Amino acid sequence: xxxxIKLENVAIGYEQDPFVDxxxxxxxxxxxxxxxxxxxxxxTTLLKTILNLISPVSGTVFFHNELxxxxxxxxxxxxxxxxxxVCEMVSMGRYSRVKPGRRLSNIDNEIVMRSMxxxxxxxxxxRTFSSLSGGEKQRTLLARAIAGEPNILVLDxxxxxxxxxxEAQIMELVRNIQTESKLAVLMVSHFLKxxxxxxxxxxxxxxxxxxxxxxxxxxxxxKESLDKFFGLNLNLD
Amino acid sequence: MEILSQFINSYFLWRDPMIVGAVxxxxxxxxxxxxxxxxxxxVSATLTQISSxxxxxxxxxxGIGLTIFSSLIGPFALSLFLTIIAAAFYALKRDxxxxxxxGVIAFGFLLASGGVIILGDRITKGAHDISTILFxxxxxxxxxxxxxxxxxxxxxxxxxxxxxxDFIFVSFDTESAKLFKYPLRRLNALLLITVALVVAxxxxxxxxxxxxxxxxxxxxxxxxxxxxxxxLFVFSIIIGILSAVLGYFFSFIxxxxxxxxxxxxxxxxxxxxxxxxxxxxxx
Numbered sequence: 001x002x003x004x005i006k007l008e009n010v011a012i013g014y015e016q017d018p019f020v021d022x023x024x025x026x027x028x029x030x031x032x033x034x035x036x037x038x039x040x041x042x043x044t045t046l047l048k049t050i051l052n053l054i055s056p057v058s059g060t061v062f063f064h065n066e067l068x069x070x071x072x073x074x075x076x077x078x079x080x081x082x083x084x085x086v087c088e089m090v091s092m093g094r095y096s097r098v099k100p101g102r103r104l105s106n107i108d109n110e111i112v113m114r115s116m117x118x119x120x121x122x123x124x125x126x127r128t129f130s131s132l133s134g135g136e137k138q139r140t141l142l143a144r145a146i147a148g149e150p151n152i153l154v155l156d157x158x159x160x161x162x163x164x165x166x167e168a169q170i171m172e173l174v175r176n177i178q179t180e181s182k183l184a185v186l187m188v189s190h191f192l193k194x195x196x197x198x199x200x201x202x203x204x205x206x207x208x209x210x211x212x213x214x215x216x217x218x219x220x221x222x223k224e225s226l227d228k229f230f231g232l233n234l235n236l237d
Numbered sequence: 238m239e240i241l242s243q244f245i246n247s248y249f250l251w252r253d254p255m256i257v258g259a260v261x262x263x264x265x266x267x268x269x270x271x272x273x274x275x276x277x278x279x280v281s282a283t284l285t286q287i288s289s290x291x292x293x294x295x296x297x298x299x300g301i302g303l304t305i306f307s308s309l310i311g312p313f314a315l316s317l318f319l320t321i322i323a324a325a326f327y328a329l330k331r332d333x334x335x336x337x338x339x340g341v342i343a344f345g346f347l348l349a350s351g352g353v354i355i356l357g358d359r360i361t362k363g364a365h366d367i368s369t370i371l372f373x374x375x376x377x378x379x380x381x382x383x384x385x386x387x388x389x390x391x392x393x394x395x396x397x398x399x400x401x402x403d404f405i406f407v408s409f410d411t412e413s414a415k416l417f418k419y420p421l422r423r424l425n426a427l428l429l430i431t432v433a434l435v436v437a438x439x440x441x442x443x444x445x446x447x448x449x450x451x452x453x454x455x456x457x458x459x460x461x462x463x464x465x466x467x468x469l470f471v472f473s474i475i476i477g478i479l480s481a482v483l484g485y486f487f488s489f490i491x492x493x494x495x496x497x498x499x500x501x502x503x504x505x506x507x508x509x510x511x512x513x514x515x516x517x518x519x520x
Contacts, residue, residue: 051416053412077412082409082466083464095402095417
């Protein structure tokens with residue numbers, strides 16, 4: 001097992017104001033992690049701490065030397081005024097390996113084309129990103145994430161703006177990418193069913209009760225913990 | 238027809254201002270794409286006002302007898318210095334406590350505008366120049382501008398050619414740029430400093446109003462005409478040149494202020510572009 005990211009006694013929050021602390025977590029190659037929690041529970045803050053976009057309030061986050069992130073943000077965050085084409089969008093995923101001031105090489109462009117093929121969006125390459133449907137946007141963002149040849153794929157609510165059919169297609173695509181490239185996956189979602197179906201490891205987080213629970217799916221998906229997190233009397237049968 | 242031949246025969250009068258105007262139109266049109274896409278149009282308005290304030294301050298210092306100071310820091314140098322400081326401030330400083338970024342930009346605009354009017358009132362010599370700086374009635378340009386403005390435009394264009402992908406990336410997706418460890422602050426500062434440089438040299442030659450118009454309107458018009466990023470730059474450059482050239486032409490034949498003429502031409506192209514989009518989508 002190769003450890004890609006390790007959190008040791010980490011407290012997450014903003015401006016020295018921790019809302020969940022004593023987080024210990026180890027993400028290894030080929031694992032599929034799902035992150036669950038109610039609205040405003042700190043899922044996105046945890047994700048941004050893992051991505052090193054914000055610093056932990058305390059504790060240490062260790063990253064593997066050769067760690068390359070493939071990040072799929074929520075598609076609503078992109079300003080539709082930018083007339084970025086699908087091809088230009090996917091090319092940006094390659095920038096993790098191309099320094100500022102350098103251009104994409106022919107090899108980079110080939111990888112971009114291959115990523116679009118893998119995501120099934122080659123026919124959309126000249127379309128403007130903002131004109132795509134929710135499902136097409138997510139596939140484009142997935143292609144962009146894999147164009148950087150990452151060793152961990154981080155997805156923030158990848159099925160939030162798609163219908164049931166689109167959700168199934170995107171999750172299948174994520175599973176295929178993980179299987180083929182032997183990536184680690186970390187996925188934030190509201191949907192317990194989606195996360196529990198595809199993940200082998202789970203994180204439950206809730207800042208209101210300062211609770212963080214992580215482990216294998218079987219360890220975490222216990223009636224008591226789900227009742228506590230979602231405030232529901234669930235029947236797991 | 239007679240007016241046109243009179244215009245052509247007087248080419249020695251309008252040749253230099255037309256070159257300066259066309260080059261300014263091209264580079265402002267190009268840079269304007271970033272300004273419009275990043276939704277910082279008001280930053281460009283503020284930078285043009287601060288640039289004007291720099292020129293006015295230089296005239297004022299000369300007027301009160303600080304000739305040694307003003308010869309060391311001429312209108313261009315002082316304007317350039319203040320505009321670059323302001324651009325760097327807006328690029329690097331993001332957190333203004335409880336006040337929004339727009340509020341601080343508005344503060345800069347209002348302070349510079351008020352300063353220009355106060356200094357303009359106090360300047361005994363060169364009052365006409367102040368009016369030129371603000372509204373651009375420059376039918377005659379300083380001979381040095383014929384070389385200086387294209388030189389600065391080429392410099393800015395080369396910087397943008399080298400960092401094209403990076404400027405687009407940090408403008409479009411700040412979060413991923415940070416994730417990929419791109420030097421966000423340095424790239425943002427470099428982008429705004431190229432804008433400041435162009436604003437400082439062109440405001441002195443054309444005036445604050447037409448420079449602001451050329452930074453905003455060609456790019457806005459182009460957004461109506463194309464949905465391709467690279468074409469957006471091409472169209473914006475063409476519209477910038479067209480606005481400046483037509484502005485000078487109408488200014489010459491109708492004897493109207495050049496800066497206002499450029500601004501109105503750019504505005505008419507904007508209206509036509511909006512109409513074109515309306516027609517295209519209604520068919």
